[in-house]
Amino acid sequence: MVATQDDPRFLRSREAILTAAREVLLAHGPGAVTHARVAEQAGIARATVYRHWPRTDQLLAEAMATVPMPFFEAPDAPTREWLVRELTALARQLDHHDVRVIATTLAGSALWEDDMDARRARFADLLAGRLAGALEAARSRGEVDLHTAPRDAAALAIGPLYYRATIERGTTDEGVIATVVDSLGRWR
Known part of the structure; x- marks a missing residue:
């Protein structure tokens, strides 16, 4: 079963990714915000990060919007x-x-x-x-x-x-x- 955008698991993983991306951004700068690094920081699979944000620039823009x-x-x-x-x-x-x-x-x-x-x-x-x-x-x-x-x-x-x-x-x-x-x- 694939999680949908209103599924609590989808929302939790999205929030975990965004929190991790913001932490990486603030600690190491924009260049450090990669799918691999954010996945590691969030403790989730890299594929999950790609599922939410297929492009790094989208992930970084979203993370920057939370700062x-x-x-x-x-x-x-x-x-x-x-x-x-x-x-x-x-x-x-x-x-x-x-x-x-x-x-x-x-x-x-x-x-x-x-x-x-x-x-x-x-x-x-x-x-x-x-x-x-x-x-x-x-x-x-x-x-x-x-x-x-x-x-x-x-x-x-x-x-x-x-x-x-x-x-x-x-x-x-x-x-x-x-x-x-x-x-x-x-x-x-």
Whole structure:
């Protein structure tokens, strides 16, 4: 008898795999998330991992979706300095080959797969919402006169980092980050 998606055994094995993938990801980085390593960590057969996630990129994307997203989470004043720190932290993450692979895979897979597109949309909405909230608060405190709507700031701030990391396969330096932040508005 084959377990179905509403079968408790199916759900237990799926959760065990996802927990193991998250543990491997957090302990050893994205490159360590393989079917074999996750199966070993979960104490289950490799075939079971493949049954749930036929491709490693799908498993890694799902595991990454369960990891808290710290970027732009706790705005701090002065906002300009906070934003530089946040964008620098994001750029340093994008310096890692495996993170670049996942970012590119998520964007590419979202074009063809509805579940990946839903993940992409949640991720984008989370980042844009957090950044918009921080910029709106900064504007209300008189820290900045924005050149754009706060919601558009995510595309303007994160876009160059993503481009540099995934298209150019390079590193975003402090000068570019400062220019990006300054392009969002006139800071006081």
